[in-house]
Amino acid sequence: MVGMKKRNTYLWLIVFLLPNLLGFLLFIGFPIISSLGLSFTQWDLLGTINFAGFDNYIRMVQDPEFWRAFRNTFLFIFGYLPLVMVFGLACALLLNKQMKLRAFFRASYFLPVVTSWVAVSLVWKWLYNPNYGLINYFLSLIGIEGPQWLHDPSTAMIGIIIASAWKDIGFVMVLFLGGLQNISPSYYEAASIDGAGKFRMLLRITIPLLGPTTFFVTVISLINSFQVFDQVMIMTEGGPSGSTTVMVQNIYNYAFKYYEMGYASAMSWALFIVIFIFTWIQMKFQDKGAN
Numbered sequence: 535m536v537g538m539k540k541r542n543t544y545l546w547l548i549v550f551l552l553p554n555l556l557g558f559l560l561f562i563g564f565p566i567i568s569s570l571g572l573s574f575t576q577w578d579l580l581g582t583i584n585f586a587g588f589d590n591y592i593r594m595v596q597d598p599e600f601w602r603a604f605r606n607t608f609l610f611i612f613g614y615l616p617l618v619m620v621f622g623l624a625c626a627l628l629l630n631k632q633m634k635l636r637a638f639f640r641a642s643y644f645l646p647v648v649t650s651w652v653a654v655s656l657v658w659k660w661l662y663n664p665n666y667g668l669i670n671y672f673l674s675l676i677g678i679e680g681p682q683w684l685h686d687p688s689t690a691m692i693g694i695i696i697a698s699a700w701k702d703i704g705f706v707m708v709l710f711l712g713g714l715q716n717i718s719p720s721y722y723e724a725a726s727i728d729g730a731g732k733f734r735m736l737l738r739i740t741i742p743l744l745g746p747t748t749f750f751v752t753v754i755s756l757i758n759s760f761q762v763f764d765q766v767m768i769m770t771e772g773g774p775s776g777s778t779t780v781m782v783q784n785i786y787n788y789a790f791k792y793y794e795m796g797y798a799s800a801m802s803w804a805l806f807i808v809i810f811i812f813t814w815i816q817m818k819f820q821d822k823g824a825n
């Protein structure tokens with residue numbers, strides 16, 4: 535009787551999970567396996583698929599364009615990640631206090647997160663315009679000649695980083711707010727009795743107890759920044775002179791502009807391996823910190 539109940543339970547579990555499982559296999563699992571197979575072929579979306587062995591991977595290692603996109607992606611990460619972490623935490627600390635219109639300010643900071651990247655990118659592209667953009671206009675009011683921003687290889691990536699951080703700070707803020715609200719006020723009360731100041735409480739209580747939240751935010755933000763694409767495609771299209779071409783855009787170009795699906799699939803798997811390695815390293819450090 536007990537065994538029959540268990541079988542019925544498992545049967546109903548399968549029935550309810552099957553639609554989701556089929557959707558996962560059809561739209562995620564099958565494309566992933568197919569891309570791995572395509573990475574060993576040459577295919578232009580129209581002709582026959584020809585087996586190429588490891589030619590795509592050998593070409594990728596020898597391709598200076600691939601390494602430039604790889605370097606640009608890391609430049610973006612090194613600029614983007616500290617900005618969203620620091621300012622996201624700062625906004626969370628500020629909006630975790632009792633203040634007037636707190637809900638309004640929280641919604642205002644989060645609003646860019648739910649705004650389309652197309653709209654955000656077009657607005658920032660206008661702000662960066664060297665001739666009539668607001669940023670250079672305000673700089674001119676204090677006697678500073680603004681840079682060319684997206685039209686200059688030395689400043690284009692900086693512009694992408696600033697716009698990306700501005701959009702994602704609200705998301706990081708919400709995650710940190712959740713972590714802050716899980717910290718018991720008794721820690722701060724005890725520290726206050728001992729004479730600790732606000733800054734000391736931040737260093738000795740808040741930041742250590744936010745460790746799990748910080749780890750989660752770092753992993754999510756790192757994975758997200760490795761896949762940066764929308765803002766680059768709309769604001770610069772990888773220019774000028776390839777200074778903002780990143781990994782995902784390089785994959786997009788070879789897949790849907792040059793129709794080299796095999797080479798694009800090989801680069802996709804290279805990107806997957808890099809993301810996996812960095813996530814694994816972070817998880818190892820987190821495990822050591824927990825021990």
